[in-house]
Amino acid sequence: xxxxxxxxxxxxxxxxxxxxxxxxxxxxxxxxxxxxxxxxxxxxxxxxxxxxxxxxxxxxxxxxxxxxxxxxxxxxxxxxxxxxxxxxxxxxxxxxxxxxxxxxxxxxxxxxxxxxxxxxx
Amino acid sequence: xxxxxxxxxxxxxxxxxxxxxxxxxxxxxxxxxxxxxxxxxxxxxxxxxxxxxxxxxxxxxxxxxxxxxxxxxxxxxxxxxxxxxxxxxxxxxxxxxxxxxxxxxxxxxxxxxxxxxxxxxxxxxxxxxxxxxxxxxxxxxxxxxxxxxxxxxxxxxxxxxxxxxxxxxxxxxxxxxxxxxxxxxxxxxxxxxxxxxxxxxxxxxxxxxxxxxxxxxxxxxxxxxxxxxxxxxxxxxxxxxxxxxxxxxxxxxxxxxxxxxxxxxxxxxxxxxxxxxxxxxxxxxxxxxxxxxxxxxxxxxxxxxxxxxxxxxxxxxxxxxxxxxxxxxxxxxxxxxxxxxxxxxxxxxxxxxxxxxxxxxxxxxxxxxxxxxxxxxxxxxxxxxxxxxxxxxxxxxxxxxxxxxxxxxxxxxxxxxxxxxxxxxxxxxxxxxxxxxxxxxxxxxxxxxxxxxxxxxxxxxxxxxxxxxxxxxxxxxxxxxxxxx
Numbered sequence: 259x260x261x262x263x264x265x266x267x268x269x270x271x272x273x274x275x276x277x278x279x280x281x282x283x284x285x286x287x288x289x290x291x292x293x294x295x296x297x298x299x300x301x302x303x304x305x306x307x308x309x310x311x312x313x314x315x316x317x318x319x320x321x322x323x324x325x326x327x328x329x330x331x332x333x334x335x336x337x338x339x340x341x342x343x344x345x346x347x348x349x350x351x352x353x354x355x356x357x358x359x360x361x362x363x364x365x366x367x368x369x370x371x372x373x374x375x376x377x378x379x
Numbered sequence: 380x381x382x383x384x385x386x387x388x389x390x391x392x393x394x395x396x397x398x399x400x401x402x403x404x405x406x407x408x409x410x411x412x413x414x415x416x417x418x419x420x421x422x423x424x425x426x427x428x429x430x431x432x433x434x435x436x437x438x439x440x441x442x443x444x445x446x447x448x449x450x451x452x453x454x455x456x457x458x459x460x461x462x463x464x465x466x467x468x469x470x471x472x473x474x475x476x477x478x479x480x481x482x483x484x485x486x487x488x489x490x491x492x493x494x495x496x497x498x499x500x501x502x503x504x505x506x507x508x509x510x511x512x513x514x515x516x517x518x519x520x521x522x523x524x525x526x527x528x529x530x531x532x533x534x535x536x537x538x539x540x541x542x543x544x545x546x547x548x549x550x551x552x553x554x555x556x557x558x559x560x561x562x563x564x565x566x567x568x569x570x571x572x573x574x575x576x577x578x579x580x581x582x583x584x585x586x587x588x589x590x591x592x593x594x595x596x597x598x599x600x601x602x603x604x605x606x607x608x609x610x611x612x613x614x615x616x617x618x619x620x621x622x623x624x625x626x627x628x629x630x631x632x633x634x635x636x637x638x639x640x641x642x643x644x645x646x647x648x649x650x651x652x653x654x655x656x657x658x659x660x661x662x663x664x665x666x667x668x669x670x671x672x673x674x675x676x677x678x679x680x681x682x683x684x685x686x687x688x689x690x691x692x693x694x695x696x697x698x699x700x701x702x703x704x705x706x707x708x709x710x711x712x713x714x715x716x717x718x719x720x721x722x723x724x725x726x727x728x729x730x731x732x733x734x735x736x737x738x739x740x741x742x743x744x745x746x747x748x749x750x751x752x753x754x755x756x757x758x759x760x761x762x763x764x765x766x767x768x769x770x771x772x773x774x775x776x777x778x779x780x781x782x783x784x785x786x787x788x789x790x791x792x793x794x795x796x797x798x799x800x801x802x803x804x805x806x807x808x809x810x811x812x813x814x815x816x817x818x819x820x821x822x823x824x825x826x827x828x829x830x831x832x833x834x835x836x837x838x839x840x841x842x843x844x845x846x847x848x849x850x851x852x853x854x855x856x857x858x859x860x861x862x863x864x
Contacts (some may be wrong), residue, residue: 259647263714265798272790279661280702288663306399307586308495322713329651333658348669356673357621 260330261323274318278337281311286345293349311341383696383753384848390753394462394470394541397477399751400745401456404484406838408449409723411491413831415442420827421587423820437498441491443516446732448487454597455534458554460747461604462538468545472537478790479533486526490519507571514582515566522568531562539860548620553625554600561593570684583639591632591660599624599692604744605691609684609810611855612674615839619859620670627663635660641712650712657710671695683853684749684757687769690742693771697734705730705782717797722789722819730782738852741837748844756850764848766840773833780826 263271285307292300314336324330388396413641419438426435462470470476497510507513508521519527535558543552568585603617631755631822637653682688705727710717718724745767792810800806810816 259650260712260716262716265794267712268717268790268793269796270706274864275402275708275711275714276704279699279707282665283659283668283699283703286668287672290669294672318711324711324713330654333655336655337658340659340662341665344667348666349673351623352670354672355616356610 259320259327261326263322267321270321271318275359277314277343278311281307284347285311285341289345290349310346312338314357317343323339329366383755383851384846385753386751387753388751390751390811392469393473394461395747395750397470397480398456398458398460399747400477400480401452401459404487404749405449405452405456405740406714406744408445408452408487410838412445412449413827413834414441415445417824417827417831420820420824424817424824433495437494438722439742440518441494447516450594450732450740453743454601454738456747457536457601457740457743458534460596461550461601461741462616463545465539465548465551466545467603468541470537471540471544472533475533476537476749483530483607484525484740484801486523486530487630490523493520494518499849500568514568514578515587517582519769521569524565528562528565528569528649531558531565532586533560546629548614549616549621550600550603553596555620557593557596557600558845561597564588564749576705578770579643580645583643585790587636588633591635592629593630593631594736595628596625598736601690601739601743602694605687605739605746607689608746609687610674611681611683621730623666624663627666631656631659631663638710638712640714641715654711657707657821659775660710661707667695667699681855684745685761685854686745686757686771686840687742687749689767689771690738690745693775694734694738694742697730697735697738700726701730701732701734702810717793718789719797722785722816723790723793726782726789729778729785733778744841747846748841752845752848754852755848756852757848759846760844761848763840763843766836767844768776770833770836772839773829773836777826777828777830777833781794781823782823782827784819784826787822788816791815791819792855 263365288300288304288307292298292304315334319325319330319334324334391399417439418429418433419435419442422430422435422438429438449509459470459476493510500510501508502513506520506545510520512520512524513519517524538558539555542555564584566583570581572581579653580778599621603621606612607614632653633656635656637649637651637655638657639653640649641653680688709715709723745757749755791813795813796802796806796810
């Protein structure tokens with residue numbers, strides 16, 4: 259069911275697994291920031307971060323022998339799709355939850371409010 | 380309301396007076412956890428230190444038990460803190476709650492004294508009942524186990540009866556359901572079986588499901604309340620997100636239990652379940668990043684309590700790195716085979732527990748101090764605000780240093796003890812004598828002292844913050860009012 263990691267690949271596994279989470283967060287951060295501040299050019303950086311995540315997942319998969327089994331290959335695919343779509347889904351939920359009776363506290367004008375930004379897109 | 384800046388019980392409601400007692404004991408136990416951790420760390424460097432007087436096994440046990448109990452006291456205190464506010468009604472059965480607090484505290488003290496007095500001896504049925512149950516992390520003897528369940532049931536009664544008499548908010552509803560699971564799951568760690576695999580199977584229900592399900596949800600409720608109070612976030616938004624978080628947490632967290640079932644004699648399909656849900660577990664953390672950026676855009680971080688906001692941000696980062704990055708680095712079974720039970724585990728455990736739980740309880744300590752001193756100003760230009768900033772910094776520098784020291788030691792152990800020597804006794808001792816391991820333990824000890832310095836500063840700050848303040852709490856925009864009925 260599982261093929262243990264070769265000793266030569268230990269560092270690669272640790273580093274690539276940490277990179278999966280860090281690139282995943284960077285992708286989510288850049289995605290949300292680009293949409294919040296209406297900076298479409300930043301989306302290039304956002305998807306560059308996703309490419310980093312993609313590379314990290316593939317590196318982890320090769321080093322941890324995940325492609326040697328159909329189930330673990332499926333997990334790799336789910337990770338790639340899940341991390342790609344999760345920020346989109348959460349942004350959608352953010353907009354939905356703030357849309358009804360959004361508070362415009364000090365510092366948030368109608369122009370800069372995330373709901374307004376989303377509606378203008 | 381008493382004068383601003385003066386500690387006065389008149390500033391608090393009944394539940395909050397009880398909460399302050401729980402916070403006090405929690406803070407003392409936090410100190411005990413650090414003290415016994417430092418002693419255990421010294422014994423790694425000098426195994427003869429206190430040998431036969433205060434053995435490593437006892438130090439380690441008290442260190443970890445103190446962690447569990449101080450967080451539990453912190454959580455219970457936090458719930459009592461918000462209870463009347465949320466329910467819009469005085470705590471039902473507050474006298475019983477007070478009585479149980481004293482019984483609980485005396486029982487904890489008695490258990491620790493017995494741990495320290497009876498360190499070695501035969502393991503018999505009587506020792507299971509009176510001295511030590513022998514289950515790692517939940518070693519409390521059977522009488523104390525039963526006592527804990529009774530105390531939690533009284534606490535549960537206080538919470539349910541108060542919400543029922545007053546009103547159920549979204550936070551209240553989630554909290555009540557979570558407490559059912561919190562009390563129920565503890566029972567899984569209370570029965571005796573001679574089969575170690577079966578024992579471990581149920582034991583993880585307490586350890587994993589408490590920590591990665593019920594505690595996470597509890598923290599979600601506390602965080603929701605803290606955000607309403609300090610940032611003025613609308614209740615409707617916070618509660619909607621609480622539901623989403625609970626769904627994500629339970630969706631990935633419950634069967635994430637599988638990653639603890641890899642090497643305890645359970646069937647192989649747990650590799651599949653554990654691997655799958657472990658890969659999913661970081662997704663709520665990624666979701667949290669998107670939501671945090673969105674909310675910072677909406678509120679510009681305007682708040683009425685800087686220390687609470689500081690510790691809340693520390694919670695978000697700590698949870699992400701401790702649970703997410705440090706967890707996923709070694710959670711897949713293909714690599715966990717080599718890391719499980721080495722210093723990798725405490726490296727992950729220290730950062731995850733501190734980041735996900737200690738931070739939010741400390742945030743509640745500050746919330747309590749603000750109201751206890753008559754809702755004083757705790758925003759910008761606060762007198763002596765260097766103390767909370769430096770205690771936060773020292774506690775984090777100390778924690779990160781300890782975590783990195785253990786990471787280096789664990790990395791070396793996974794090579795020498797596990798991969799090269801094949802988990803033999805000789806491999807164990809060879810790895811323990813390796814310079815990388817020893818250097819890691821030295822760094823852990825040095826940063827442990829830094830962490831202890833942060834604790835002392837935190838104590839000083841909590842005792843003095845807002846003392847000379849004459850300004851009232853900052854007014855927030857948005858709806859920070861209690862729930863609507």
